[in-house]
Amino acid sequence: MDNYSLDDIFIRDFDRKTQEIAVETEDLRVFYGDNEAIHGVSLPFERYKITSLIGASGSGKSTFLRSINRMNDNIDGTRVTGKIMYRDVDINSDNVDIYEMRKHIGMVFQRPNPFAKSIYDNITFAPKRFGEHDKQKLDEMVETSLKQAALWDQVKDDLHQSGLSLSGGQAQRLCIARAIAMQPDILLLDEPASALDPISTSTVEETLMTLKDQYTIIIVTHNMQQAARISDYTAFFYSGKALEYDETRKIFTRPKIKATEDYVSGHFG
Amino acid sequence: MDPIREAMLKRSRSAKLERRGRLISLFCIGLIVVIVAGIFYFVASKGLATFFSDGVNLWDFLTHSVWSPGVKDAHGSPQVGALPMIVGSFGVTFLSAIIATPFAVGAAVFMTEISPKVGRKILQPVIELLVGIPSVVYGFIGLSVVVPFIRSIFGGTGFGILAGTFVLFVMILPTVTSMAVDALRAVPSHYRSASLALGATRWQTTWRVVLRAATPGILTGIVFGMARAFGEALAVQMVIGNAALLPNNLVSPASTLTSVLTSGIGNTVMGSLENNALWSLALLLLLMSLFFNIMIRWIGKKGELK
Ligand SMILES: Nc1ncnc2c1ncn2[C@@H]1O[C@H](COP(=O)(O)OP(=O)(O)O)[C@@H](O)[C@H]1O
Ligand SMILES: [Mg+2]
Numbered sequence: 001m002d003n004y005s006l007d008d009i010f011i012r013d014f015d016r017k018t019q020e021i022a023v024e025t026e027d028l029r030v031f032y033g034d035n036e037a038i039h040g041v042s043l044p045f046e047r048y049k050i051t052s053l054i055g056a057s058g059s060g061k062s063t064f065l066r067s068i069n070r071m072n073d074n075i076d077g078t079r080v081t082g083k084i085m086y087r088d089v090d091i092n093s094d095n096v097d098i099y100e101m102r103k104h105i106g107m108v109f110q111r112p113n114p115f116a117k118s119i120y121d122n123i124t125f126a127p128k129r130f131g132e133h134d135k136q137k138l139d140e141m142v143e144t145s146l147k148q149a150a151l152w153d154q155v156k157d158d159l160h161q162s163g164l165s166l167s168g169g170q171a172q173r174l175c176i177a178r179a180i181a182m183q184p185d186i187l188l189l190d191e192p193a194s195a196l197d198p199i200s201t202s203t204v205e206e207t208l209m210t211l212k213d214q215y216t217i218i219i220v221t222h223n224m225q226q227a228a229r230i231s232d233y234t235a236f237f238y239s240g241k242a243l244e245y246d247e248t249r250k251i252f253t254r255p256k257i258k259a260t261e262d263y264v265s266g267h268f269g
Numbered sequence: 270m271d272p273i274r275e276a277m278l279k280r281s282r283s284a285k286l287e288r289r290g291r292l293i294s295l296f297c298i299g300l301i302v303v304i305v306a307g308i309f310y311f312v313a314s315k316g317l318a319t320f321f322s323d324g325v326n327l328w329d330f331l332t333h334s335v336w337s338p339g340v341k342d343a344h345g346s347p348q349v350g351a352l353p354m355i356v357g358s359f360g361v362t363f364l365s366a367i368i369a370t371p372f373a374v375g376a377a378v379f380m381t382e383i384s385p386k387v388g389r390k391i392l393q394p395v396i397e398l399l400v401g402i403p404s405v406v407y408g409f410i411g412l413s414v415v416v417p418f419i420r421s422i423f424g425g426t427g428f429g430i431l432a433g434t435f436v437l438f439v440m441i442l443p444t445v446t447s448m449a450v451d452a453l454r455a456v457p458s459h460y461r462s463a464s465l466a467l468g469a470t471r472w473q474t475t476w477r478v479v480l481r482a483a484t485p486g487i488l489t490g491i492v493f494g495m496a497r498a499f500g501e502a503l504a505v506q507m508v509i510g511n512a513a514l515l516p517n518n519l520v521s522p523a524s525t526l527t528s529v530l531t532s533g534i535g536n537t538v539m540g541s542l543e544n545n546a547l548w549s550l551a552l553l554l555l556l557m558s559l560f561f562n563i564m565i566r567w568i569g570k571k572g573e574l575k
Contacts, residue, residue: 087274099283100276129283185273 004238004259011245014044014235021085022047022186022216023068023105025138028035028082030063030072030127037063039240040082045186045233050208050217052227052248055237056268061220065188066235069105070098079201086186103130106179110191112171114163114178119146119155123181130182141181148214149177150207154205169200173207180215187211189219193226205230224264228252236260284426309555311438316552319545325349330549336529338543349546351526351553353515356570358557360506360516362498365437369445374480376442377449377487379553382475388450396450399443408504411436415509423520431519436504441494448493452486453479485572489565496561500554502527506550526550 014021031036038060041093045051053061063072070092072078084092091101103126114122123142124132132138142159146152151173155161163174172192179187189208193201201223208217208230221227227234228248235245236259244251244260255261262268319325325347333350335342380388415435420427425449456479464474480487507516511532531552537544 033440087277089274089277091277097279097281097284099287100279100281104273113359130573 004243004257006239006241006243008257008259009241009243010256011043011242012247014046014236016102020047021045024084024085025064025068026083026085028064028067028080028084029122030060030067032063032075033077038067038241041242042082042246043235043242045216045218046151047216048212048214049232049236050212050219050230051233052231053218053235053237054222054224054227055263057222059237061237062190063122063240064242065190065218065220066107068188069090069102069107069187071107073098077095091139103182104184105186106184107188108172108175108183108190108192111195112166114166114171114174116164118160118164119163119166119174120159122178125178126182130204145177145181148207148211149173150203150210151177167200169203170175172196172200172204175208176204176211180211184215186216191220191222194222201226204230213235224252236263238263281341312548312552315545315548317549319349319542319549322345322442323542323545325546331355334515338546347510347542349542350548353513354526354529354550354557355553356515356522357430357433357509357523358499358527360519360523361433361437361509361525362495364430365441365498366445366491366495368434368438369442369494373442373445373449373490373553374487376446377453378480379474380446380450381453382471382479389544393447393450396443398531400447401541404440404501404504405507407436408507411504411508419520424524425520426510426516427520428508428522429518429520430509430516430523432508433505433523433525435517436508437498437501440501440504441498443491444497445494448490449483449487452483452490455486456482485568488568489572492561492568496558496565499557499561500527502531506531526554530554 024042024044026042027040028038028042029036029040030203041064053065054063065071066207070080072080078269080092082092083090086105089096092097092106115125117125120142123145124138125140127141132141143152143156146155151170154170155166155174156217163171166174172195174198176187176189176192193204196204198263205226219227219231231248233245234248234251235242236251236255236257237243238259244255244257246256250256251260255264319330320327329346330349330351332352333348334352335348335350336353339347340348353429376392380392411432415429415432419429419432420429423431460478460482461474465471465477465542469477505525506528509524509528511524511528512522513524513529530547533543533547537547
């Protein structure tokens, strides 16, 4: 595999008058101890769009994604510098309440990770933590989020069965329902379909497509067809930098950077 | 102003609770550290006084075999040879661990590999029950069953290292067994599948693959059992005979560090040499339990690397 220049970069411009930016990183750097895993990435993410992050293993996609809702805070010895602008606030600063922030920036992980609780309790976990105890409101939340996650019809007869009894694809959609129960602005997903079979994968993809009417979605994926199918924008990560960021169509048909071209045509990675 | 932005910039209740929780847990850990450090300081200062203020030679303490702190020898130095107790303690500890290990491993293999159902439903509760029996009960049974039995076979009083070993063997067996069971259960089932699919028998799989993978955990269990045996006072004291003499066989009255401590501590005056000498024994016990702890961590670390 070639070594590509890290200075050869194309990041698309957004017209900020017509395109609303939901969240934006500015010169984001992530250090694991002394090792710099993300080397100054500045990406704006447009509201109500799906943006894919693609790139080879170890290129820093997960690290970048996790720093957006500051999940990297939980890893000892990790330092994140730079800005993450959300609603005109730099949420990468100490005076931001990360628990409040995570209400609005939710996350779904690679392996479906429902709690060992009923479906109902899985979804009401966060609302209850934030003080919602009205049974009727909780019922509504459960129904709405399960419907949005396209799981309602399959589980509505027994909401009190264990979340662990669901199949992989259903469990992942439960996790999506759980993440959107708080009506977040932004949904971060780290390879949400890579542990699933093709049929479950396509149900999850359909779910995401319908969710983008109400949520801004940023998704890490290993699967380039998936990125091409569902996302509006795609960012290509290489060695801790975003080398190219453009409309998905352009990334897959007319990439401007050699590294991107080689990656999407399967020449490395 | 944007309400979400406002909420994010305010310290929420959960953030405040979190800070309070952190303070509380910091306080708890601080208290534990202070208590442990205090115990070490106290035992060490008393135990070292034997050597620094009463002028007892450390080497003599560890190697001489006459224990009568009240009496001075021909050279005028006090007779505090702890060798009989050291031999007694190590004797009962190692012997009971050596006897308990095969039984514990065998029982654990039965409970996990051969008959997991019976193991989980019947044997597990039995073993947990055995762990919870107070040591005085073990001692009492030892005194009324084991000691007379040994007396009838070997003659003499029946008290001694053999009786102590037997009581400790029964006491540590459940501890070692349940830790061995945990170690065996922690071996991933795909190890077993891999071996069985290569045509190995169940016995070969258990012996060559499962037990091999569980060795660090089993060793940890054995050392745990030894630590428990080394520190056990009451049950041993009831059956060992409590004679501070260097034992020359397993069936004559002997003593351990703990048995001398428990029988002597009430009969001495604080600050006297007799009292300080007992503290030196306590210090030795403390250092030994520290040693067992380090062993356990070391074995755990070794096991991790593989
Ligand atoms: N918790 C961690 N501690 C130290 N280094 C890490 C950690 N997580 C990831 N890394 C390193 O950061 C780099 C990027 O990893 P990651 O973000 O997981 O990449 P990707 O998701 O694109 O596969 C890798 O070199 C990886 O070794
Ligand atoms: Mg990753």
